[in-house]
Amino acid sequence: MIVIENVHKRFGSQVVLNGVNLTIEDGKTTAIVGPSGVGKSVLLKLIMGIMAPDAGQIWIGDDNITAASTEDERNRIRGRLGVLFQAAALLDSLTIYENIAFPLEQRTKLSRQQIHSRVEFMLTSLSLESYALNLPQQVSIGIRKRVGLARALITEPTTVLFDEPNTGLDPLVGQEVYDLIRACRERWRFTGVVISHEIPEVFQVSDRVAMLLNGDFRAEGTPAELRKSADPAVQQFLKGSTDGPIKIQ
């Protein structure tokens, strides 16, 4: 379970998060949605512990990552997380195979043979066998996202964070990524946090949805509950309308 308690974050005079609270239940996937620039990715970085909040706490299971005083302690907590970055963020100098093997080589004491068999399994599971020896820049963004997902899952994390998983993809590849996330979730049973502004596509993989607006969660519930919300801001966002209380920045 991830618990976000009264988290504040500002950059200079700009308040991004103003005391946000959210509980992400085990085994469920929660989508954090909202217009561009409302602080969704900032919240994700706070959960990962690569950015510190000005105030508030974030619990990942029994560990408070915001209270971790050393990088080693944060790394221990991060060991339970897998992250799929917006543009996959694969290491350019490593092949697809090496990128997937990377977290195991760095984080675990598995033998070369054990790492090889796990990477082979992951390559097969995500249909990446034929790309194993390619460099990231030699494959399409859709393949890179798949590799990013394989890298996120290879350590069998309890929680996987997805930052805008289908941004920059055409509708077909975007759908493929969502199908893949759903299939992986059923197979590996992780807790998911999906950051997105792709409505309604993100609802396919979400058990719960929380909408971030003006530094706080404006609405929270199941996708069906959000669709029925009487809040005009929620309805405006879901419909993608320019008329309503949300001002386009």
Place this chain on the structure above:
Amino acid sequence: MNGLSAGTVAAVERLGKQILDITEGWGRSWIFLLRTLVAICTPPFRPYLLLTQLMQIGANSMVVVALIGMFTGAVLAVQGVYTLSKFGATAYVGSMVALSLIRELGPVLTALMVIGRAGSAVTAELGIMKITEQVDALRSMAVDPVRYLMAPRLLAGIIAMPLLAGIFVAVGIYGGYFVATSLLHMNSGTFLSQMDASVDWRDVYCGFIKSLAFGFIFGWVACYKGYTSGFGAIGVNKATTQSVVTASVAVLIVDYFLTSILNRVLFT
């Protein structure tokens, strides 16, 4: 406000902010250096990453360094013959070429070449890794970017620079020797014997220590500027330019102080 105009107050505020920013930047860069040095000296060590960087910073710079060395030596010989002939001292061309290259031009020109070729590449690579979230990805995978990215580059710079300077000097002396003896018809025995008589190990130590210092400056500035680069193409562009300019200027300033100190320590 006590007779001070709003414009004056704003100007003082701007100046104060700039001083604070510069001080903060200095502090950050020293903390960054300290973290990188700790990462170099403590396990886990990653020799493969060091070898990769030695290849990119050192081996891939060899041809250009040798080429520049060859022509620098050749120019020194031509200028030496011209200048020393006015004093009837052309016999000392070999000494002039060797001492200039070993003590000064070898370390300095090698450093400037490596900063231009590899320093800009290191800064741009790290900057792009930052803006494409590869650095964040490392941290999310519990890998310290300073240990994984910066430490091998800084160490490779410190190791590669003296080796490259050695190549520069060796090829430069050969270039000077070739021009002096083949094209300017100087006696080869005179060139070599005068060189042998005037160069001693303290000159080599002097060049070696300078190269180590310049390798250190190269790695520190290139890595720090890349790691702290701004976002977007403009951010990386700015960081790369700043990296080359800062490191080049620092090399020339440090060269002056090192020369003064080493002359005092080694030659008195």
